Amino acid sequence: MESSVPTQIPGQNAILIGTDWYPEQWPESRWEEDLRLMEAAHLKVVRIAEFAWSTMEPSEGRYEFGWLDRAIALAAKHHIVSVLGTPTAGPPAWLTQKYPETLRIDENGRRATHGIRAHGSSSSPRYRELCRRIAEQMAIHFGRNPNVVGWQIDNEYGYALMSYDDITRKQFQDWLQAKYKTLENLNTRWTTSYWSQTYDNWAEIPIPGESHNPGLRLDWKRFTTYTWSAYQQNQIDVIRKHADPRQFITGNFMGFFDGFDHYLISEPLTFASWDDYVGTGHVDPIANGLTHDLTRGFKKQNFWVIETQPGAVNWSNINNFQNRGEARAMAWQAIGHGADDVNYWQWRSALNGQEEIHGVLVGPDGTPVPFLEEVSQTAGEFDKAQNAFRGTVPVSEVALLYSYESHWAVQYQKHTEKYDDIALLKSYYGALRPLAQSIDVVSPYAPLDGYKLVVAPNLNVLPKDLADHLLAYVHNGGHLVLGPRSAMKDEFNSLLPQRQPGFLIDALGARVEQYYALEKDFPISGALGSGVATVWAEQLKTNAPDAQVLLKYGKSNGWLDDQAAFVTRPYGKGRITYIGAILDDKLTSAAAQWMAKESGIAPVFGPVPDGVEVSRRVGEGKQVFVLVNYAPEAREVTLPHAMKAVLADRPVENVSLPPYGVEVLLSTK
Numbered sequence: 001m002e003s004s005v006p007t008q009i010p011g012q013n014a015i016l017i018g019t020d021w022y023p024e025q026w027p028e029s030r031w032e033e034d035l036r037l038m039e040a041a042h043l044k045v046v047r048i049a050e051f052a053w054s055t056m057e058p059s060e061g062r063y064e065f066g067w068l069d070r071a072i073a074l075a076a077k078h079h080i081v082s083v084l085g086t087p088t089a090g091p092p093a094w095l096t097q098k099y100p101e102t103l104r105i106d107e108n109g110r111r112a113t114h115g116i117r118a119h120g121s122s123s124s125p126r127y128r129e130l131c132r133r134i135a136e137q138m139a140i141h142f143g144r145n146p147n148v149v150g151w152q153i154d155n156e157y158g159y160a161l162m163s164y165d166d167i168t169r170k171q172f173q174d175w176l177q178a179k180y181k182t183l184e185n186l187n188t189r190w191t192t193s194y195w196s197q198t199y200d201n202w203a204e205i206p207i208p209g210e211s212h213n214p215g216l217r218l219d220w221k222r223f224t225t226y227t228w229s230a231y232q233q234n235q236i237d238v239i240r241k242h243a244d245p246r247q248f249i250t251g252n253f254m255g256f257f258d259g260f261d262h263y264l265i266s267e268p269l270t271f272a273s274w275d276d277y278v279g280t281g282h283v284d285p286i287a288n289g290l291t292h293d294l295t296r297g298f299k300k301q302n303f304w305v306i307e308t309q310p311g312a313v314n315w316s317n318i319n320n321f322q323n324r325g326e327a328r329a330m331a332w333q334a335i336g337h338g339a340d341d342v343n344y345w346q347w348r349s350a351l352n353g354q355e356e357i358h359g360v361l362v363g364p365d366g367t368p369v370p371f372l373e374e375v376s377q378t379a380g381e382f383d384k385a386q387n388a389f390r391g392t393v394p395v396s397e398v399a400l401l402y403s404y405e406s407h408w409a410v411q412y413q414k415h416t417e418k419y420d421d422i423a424l425l426k427s428y429y430g431a432l433r434p435l436a437q438s439i440d441v442v443s444p445y446a447p448l449d450g451y452k453l454v455v456a457p458n459l460n461v462l463p464k465d466l467a468d469h470l471l472a473y474v475h476n477g478g479h480l481v482l483g484p485r486s487a488m489k490d491e492f493n494s495l496l497p498q499r500q501p502g503f504l505i506d507a508l509g510a511r512v513e514q515y516y517a518l519e520k521d522f523p524i525s526g527a528l529g530s531g532v533a534t535v536w537a538e539q540l541k542t543n544a545p546d547a548q549v550l551l552k553y554g555k556s557n558g559w560l561d562d563q564a565a566f567v568t569r570p571y572g573k574g575r576i577t578y579i580g581a582i583l584d585d586k587l588t589s590a591a592a593q594w595m596a597k598e599s600g601i602a603p604v605f606g607p608v609p610d611g612v613e614v615s616r617r618v619g620e621g622k623q624v625f626v627l628v629n630y631a632p633e634a635r636e637v638t639l640p641h642a643m644k645a646v647l648a649d650r651p652v653e654n655v656s657l658p659p660y661g662v663e664v665l666l667s668t669k
């Protein structure tokens with residue numbers, strides 16, 4: 001089991017708390033005090049150097065790593081391991097001055113200037129060469145350092161910003177040529193006879209903007225994924241060449257940020273990480289839990305929260321502070337959902353720079369801010385819980401499918417400004433999570449056996465190979481639930497020459513006759529109760545005697561009156577269900593209950609009061625539950641059987657949780 005959990009560093013604790021530390025911003029004489037304070041607060045990890053290029057290579061080819069050796073060694077003296085970031089999100093001034101072609105050009109043709117970040121062009125061969133050089137020098141120097149446990153490539157991958165220059169356009173055209181082989185093929189797939197778009201040579205193909213062909217636009221997104229993957233691989237190759245295989249390689253992603261396909265970009269990484277910021281307001285446990293599960297699904301394994309908010313950020317509309325106890329609740333929620341590390345960004349504010357007044361653990365005077373107390377308490381609890389979490393991973397019977405291609409396809413042609421596929425995903429997640437208490441969010445192409453229920457709220461792009469994959473799952477006994485707008489498009493973002501749900505019509509025994517963007521809600525009712533369809537409605541028609549209609553529209557626009565909205569049918573050893581409308585919250589919840597019952601889903605822990613979130617991690621001969629109370633009042637939880645309360649350190653049958661209260665329960669049953 002241990003080896004299947006790569007984020008649990010051998011010889012280190014199973015779950016870690018750390019911080020993002022910038023020793024290059026401070027005199028060396030200060031470091032020891034920083035590290036002493038970190039150690040006293042039970043911090044175990046620092047992520048360092050991801051913006052320190054100008055300090056590591058002050059002029060071309062002159063590498064200065066001595067300071068970093070000393071910082072890493074000093075951290076180790078305080079029992080803190082280091083994760084090294086490659087500094088390629090912040091190329092130094094000498095570099096961009098000497099090689100201006102490394103600077104990104106925006107959509108309006110303006111070249112980025114020095115002094116911001118993410119200003120390098122990920123497609124520039126020169127920039128790639130320079131990135132490779134610094135990453136390689138770092139790997140040669142630190143690749144065997146026992147106190148360096150891993151690497152982060154770049155930082156938030158330049159927000160996936162592309163350079164709109166001639167080199168990039170040519171690379172895109174070459175990429176298209178490699179994919180389509182002939183222009184005739186490309187012209188057919190994109191239906192370029194429409195609006196006289198036909199291309200006669202590859203060089204005519206533009207980088208798309210918002211009003212371009214949907215096929216071209218989807219391919220540009222794929223090319224963006226390809227570009228950033230290659231940018232990442234360029235550094236991974238040299239790190240892997242020189243570094244001890246024990247050192248992991250990760251990238252820090254940004255939740256539902258959709259600049260590229262995260263399943264693909266995560267492939268070569270040891271594990272995925274993400275930066276979990278609340279911004280204005282307070283944590284929404286459903287949205288945050290969903291995003292943890294999304295990140296876990298990139299590689300279907302545990303992950304890191306390599307940055308999180310230390311109270312407040314500096315970039316939101318209102319940079320309010322988290323309530324007391326909220327960050328601790330969030331840290332434990334992360335662990336419950338499969339994180340093995342939580343790092344606070346950042347340790348201490350730089351005295352100048354764009355993020356002067358961002359939240360920190362230590363103030364500009366070098367002494368702890370009150371928030372550090374909560375971090376220290378949480379980190380102390382992590383210490384206590386090490387053994388319980390060693391070798392554990394979340395295990396789910398329910399999967400939600402999330403596809404970047406479908407997301408982009410719907411975004412390009414929303415049909416109603418109100419259509420929000422991520423909100424729809426979240427509404428199903430919110431309804432199903434309490435019923436299952438563990439959900440995986442995975443790519444539609446992920447292996448699905450093992451799941452009793454698979455819900456795909458937005459599978460707009462559903463080509464034949466994917467339909468076959470899903471049908472095999474249903475055939476073998478799974479329950480597949482499709483949401484509105486499913487199976488309308490093929491992989492070229494062309495309409496399928498069938499009605500929805502395309503290649504699944506026969507299995508469902510029903511099809512979509514017509515779809516409607518709604519300017520107002522329409523009544524809907526049936527075996528699942530009554531309520532309204534909102535934003536979107538599809539009129540379904542069954543053509544198989546065993547296709548059952550569970551919801552119908554009431555009197556609405558004439559077309560939908562008394563028509564089917566929700567169809568389900570047994571197929572093979574399993575079942576396929578199609579929900580053609582966006583349902584209100586009450587009906588979504590009724591639908592989720594029906595799905596759970598029909599698919600034999602039971603909560604992994606058992607019932608808990610409203611506002612309490614339960615998560616489970618499973619290891620050899622044990623289960624660990626994390627309970628977090630998000631309700632504004634205290635909650636009493638009755639356990640299904642006696643367990644060990646790990647934080648309270650005693651056997652319990654009931655747990656009382658104050659607001660933001662947490663308990664970790666170990667069961668060896």
Ligand code: GAL
Nearest residue numbers: 155156275307313314345358
């Ligand atoms: C992250 C970024 C960090 C820091 C932080 C501030 O997105 O990776 O470098 O800027 O935001 O909230």
